Amino acid sequence: MKGKRMKGFSLFMTIAVLCGIMLTVPAAAIGAGKPIVIGGSLPLTGEFAETGLWIERGMRYWAEEINTKGGLLGRPVEFKIYDDQSNVGKAVTFAEKAITVDKVDLLFGGYPGTAARAVMAVAEKHKMVYISMGGHMKSFQQGYAYSFGAPPLMGEWWYEGFFQWLNSLPANQRPKRAAVYTINNPVGLSLQDCIYRWTKYLNIKIVIDEKYNSPLTDATSMIVKAKQMNCDILFSNGFFPDGVTTMKAAKALGYNPKAIVQGIGSVVPAWVKELGADGNYVFSGTVLHGMLNYPGNDKLNAYVKKKYKLGIYPLYFGFGYAWMQTLQQGVTGANSLDQTKIRDWLKTHKVNTIAGPMTFDKYGLPGPINFATQIINGKVELIWPKNVQTKQPVYPKPAWTK
């Protein structure tokens, strides 16, 4: 009996010692004078893998480009990317690992919003500049001095451009009754703000205003309700899976509002690729777009066309690239890897990105960005503001083709 216990105990001790050894192995620090290391974590597997991988591709493209141009501050750049498995706890630990063990020179931004919200606090505590999409307005209002949204994914701004365009229509052509279905999470909730403000201003009556929890397995009753209440504009404030379910139900049930406005599900390349013609005419917003007349966009489009056979670069590819662009200008501007100097430079200077020029306020945010998009013929077209318009919006939405 005692012998068995001993055996168990010695096993326990062995494992404890082994753990100790394992921990010290990667501690071999990276010396100075070598490449500039940019570290952090992305969800490369699990629930958010698809988006995480696009961000990684955008970042890697930037690195490839800058390294052929002689690097950052004359040093080549390289990434230390950990896979946080779509787990926020791991995102925090890996951020700390990158900062304290790998002693990376710079941080890159993570995904999704919940992870960014937690990692922003880590970056702040370690006084590291953290450029990411953030986690909507509330996260930037926490008073972090080292976090920047460049550009941010800002639910509060998402439909701004769409409503400005709607405002430009004669009053009698605007929709009158709105059905608003919102996913019950930080993204959905931040989308509501804009809708409430503008529908009041434009005198559009919100007839249905409901939230739903993910997963949305069936949207039939949603669409039936919207149809019965004669809603002529549908806000589907959600992600890809629930967005698709809603669209499919709308078509199957022959629901034809004047406009369908979709949250952030339609920005994923799969929307156009998988839904085909059924994904057309959906309105949404964006903070960056391959057709914007800012330097760099053509180059990115050409790259994804060659490498991924896509007509235009995906939103998250653009995010990964734009955050790096901002970081790059901060570093070159400060001419140093000193985080506080980079931060101060960014707070006081203008940066140029594929999403346009930006200056940052005390929250680390640029001015509101208000591009509106519509999917026309399987392409995400810019429809507002007028000066960037790539296509005339199709309105009212044509009836579903059987």
Next chain:
Amino acid sequence: MDAVLLTQSLISGIMMGMVYALLSVGFSLTWGVMHVIHISHAAFGLLGAYVAYSLLEYFGVDPIVSAAVSVPLLFLLACGVYQLLIKPITKAKEVIVASMILTFGLAIILENVMVLIWKADPRIMTPTYSSGALIVGPLYFQYPHLVGFGLSIVGITAIYLFLQKTYTGMAVRAAWQQPEAAQLYGVNLYRISMITFALAVSTAGAGGISLALLNSFEPHSHNLWLIYLFLVVIVGGVGNVVGTALAGLIIGVITGLSMALLPFQWVNLVTFGLLMVFLIFRPHGLFKQGV
């Protein structure tokens, strides 16, 4: 209260519930017959969906037609998995526990293999009828739901007939009721277990294809599907084929009713809450265990 909304909601709820039942019936069987809780069951279902997706995408073969290929393919694959992985653990003290851990690992592997083959991007199965509907008066019967419902009836009936009418099926039932006696009468438990397991995985494939007609799917979707499995099987009673079908129906009715009558925000909460209450009052599911 609106009759059209309620009926419409019930129709699609019930059809969806039956798709869950098809996905679950095999899970119930492996659990009941072999005491194997097959965590990667839904991952195999997802694999079936991906194969059907590719066949549709590259060869234009309708998912129902291609099921004739993909389902037997899964059957063979499952035979191999049984021989290689499941058979060695049947000697464990607690097969349920061992099988759970093992197949959890298998699910992780399958998920990431699917990422490597099909990428992490979400997919939608879009045959020509993917968002059409049969219109009867004021009611819409959506084709994907109808197809899923049809496959489900066919699949579950086939399993039921197999167990009731064929020699192998009867041996499976005997093995479940009295393993020692069955062995005495020359029933080869391993062979029977292999067939049960492979059959179960095949129905998962059919279920996966049906579910893929209703919602978009990604390599990690099997985690979500797994939750449906547990719910349906437990409500229906482990190992009970008819019970599984009825459980799908009940879950469909609950979802349909709550979607029509409640604010959407409360639908999922009420569904899980009602299932909890149901289990507290009927702690063995609808029926006692049994094939």
Next chain:
Amino acid sequence: MEKYRLTAMAILIAMLAAFPFLEPQVYYLSFMFSVFMYVILASSWNFIGGYAGYLSFGHAAFFGIGAFATAKIAAVFDLSPVLTILATIPAGAIAALVALIIGYPCLKIRGPYFAVVTLCFAFVVDLAVKNIEFLGGAEGIWMKIMDVPEKLSRSIMYEVMLLLMVVTLGVAWWLGRSRLGAGLRAIRSDEEVAETMGIPTAKIKIQAFILSAFFPGIAGGLFAYYLTYIHADVVFNISISILIVLMAMFGGGGTWLGPIIGAVILTVVNEGLSTFAQAEIARIIYGALFIVVTIFMPNGIIDFFRKKGGG
């Protein structure tokens, strides 16, 4: 013999407690923090899941309740860091109270049916938190950052979690030898027989369930303070519930050492793989680990080594 083991254990604990004073990098403190956390979760789960054989698939619920209760208490009373850490204890008590309420009807249900009831319960709690603003809401809660140097704040969290782990393992040690533990084991082998032997099965099941919810509740509170931002999707994640079960089973349920070994191995291997291999490949290797271990040690790691050692 017993004395020798206790001394060795005391030395090990002292070494762990001394670790932050060696001025390690913050990451090692955080990583060990998460190892301790999973040891606590798996060991507490073992009270009901391992000893009594009632597989709870909803233990993330108690973890999450503790997290949200702590964040809420800290926000409402605007607590200082020390008091926030202390607030995890009432938060744990809230988790235990919920366990009492929910355990009363649910523990009458046996086998797989219990597993699914607890699974549903975890979803109900998750959705209730998201839907009801007062409980936390879908926006999540930010906590005040501890206003001390980062290394100090992580060292404090490390020591507190270590303390909680020592207490949990102490309770687990006691439980394994107590009449309560014996009663639970009897329930696991045959509940009817246990009842006829005069064991108050209903009562001791509830006791074990409350204990097994209390410590995860506190751990959840500490985790919330460690993250400083919590969201229902993060702390009520079903994958946490499943991971806890697997960790305990992997090592060997119903033993003192099993959950510890399971939690340590799985946490360390997972972290190590993420560091050394390509993301998808790392996950595949991680999955294969479960398969290989189960095939060669179908009754858990502990059982395997006991057999070898004891002959």
